[in-house]
Amino acid sequence: MNTSVAPAASLLKARADLLASLRAFLNQRGVLEVETPLLWPTAIPESYIELFVVQAGDRTAFLQPSPELFLKKLLAQGVGDLFQLSKVFRRGEAGRWHNPEFTLLEWYRVGWELEAFIAEVVELIRSVLGDASAFGSSRSDVPVDSFRYGDLFEEILDLPPQAPLDAFSEKVRALGVPEAEKLCRSRSDWLDFLFATFIQPKLPEGIVVVKDYPAELSALARLKSEEIAARFEVFVSRIELANGYHELNDSRLLRKRLEAAREEKRRRGEVVPPLDEEFLRLTDRLPDCCGVALGVDRLLALKLGRDSIREVMTFPWPLESSS
């Protein structure tokens, strides 16, 4: 659907109310709102997040895919609990639940345990989604389910996330998606594909927390064990809504992971952002903290029972041209 007509007044009001309530939720809890650059000469390299490159004179700069780079620098400088509610940019992402430019809410809590932090994320989502009638329930609060990543794999695919890749090949052939063998190279490719294709569609309605992601899928999280990282996601009505971590503050480990991501991007012929040395240096001074990024457009679409974020954006990216 391509449209350059803004949505109805009621949608505009709903978005304004949502932004205000998100701010109020965090303000009331003592989390400070900050603003950081959307355009910068460096960016955190992530294997599958493509960057918009901007020529600023003879300098190259990047539209930021998340405010993480700056929020962590502020945290390392002792600012304390903070959040940013702003647009972010990810090249090549457009569809029912994606737009190359979208609104992200990202916040951090210093010294919090992961479980307590997850509870706050769920509380924020619940405060927005209100009662559970939208989920076909008569409960006065939206139901919340919690699963471990590995348990979901065992239950739905009969395989652990650490299974040999051959087992995954066999599984997709048996389930009628043999083309996955061409798409998936690494274990992390396989895990993401299998989760999105077979597990996510089977998650229950309502709010679903998935914890204990495998280490391969969690470059920016600290490890709980050799195989499990302190990473969680929150799904609502099977839509991926939030992604959070107990943040990694080991700069040597982080450098290795970021270099690996840069190498993959280089291999694919993508523009590779320079490593932000200040960011790496400050990582060692990052206090013990948890952080989360939440898609605000998706949250609004879920609240209003819409089928696509395009319906809740004033001017969704025009699909005819390439991004």
Next chain:
Amino acid sequence: MASVSTSQFKPGLKILLDGAPCVILENEFVKPGKGQAFNRVKYRNLLTGNVLERTFKSGETVELADVLEKEMEYLYTDGEFWFFMDPETFEQVQADQTATRDAAKWLKEGMVCTLVLWNGQPISVVPPNSVELKVVETTPGVKGDTATGGTKPAKLETGAVVKVPLFIEEGEVIKVDTRTGEYLGRAGS
């Protein structure tokens, strides 16, 4: 033919998959937050009629299929092929049994059908939604028996056999739904 990438996929687009012309029915962009993007596509194979699903790597390219739909007039059949003519160019094509499938039993000379052509060759013949055909064989009508609602088989001039109300006589022209094979009424009604 030209190629398209997944970013140009949309319902109605005709592409070549494993050498067969297919039409995209649904296209979903899927991307886990930190994972790679792919397109989940539901499509119909225009040769077999099967509806299938396939996942593509986002950015992958496929060839467009030279498929178009044309209104053509039915001429005749020799039992092996059914011949159609473009009423504007007078160009003729022949559709085989696979392309004609169930349509054959509704075809009457002069009937305008929609032909799906792939590289200029008919792969599917779609008759109009309803046709008016003469009943050539049926048991005698029971006069005044409009109340019982019973039916009897009737053979039409094209060979199709449909169920008609008991009062229909041989020689009458009736209207039939080609999609369901149902009697719709007397011609002109």
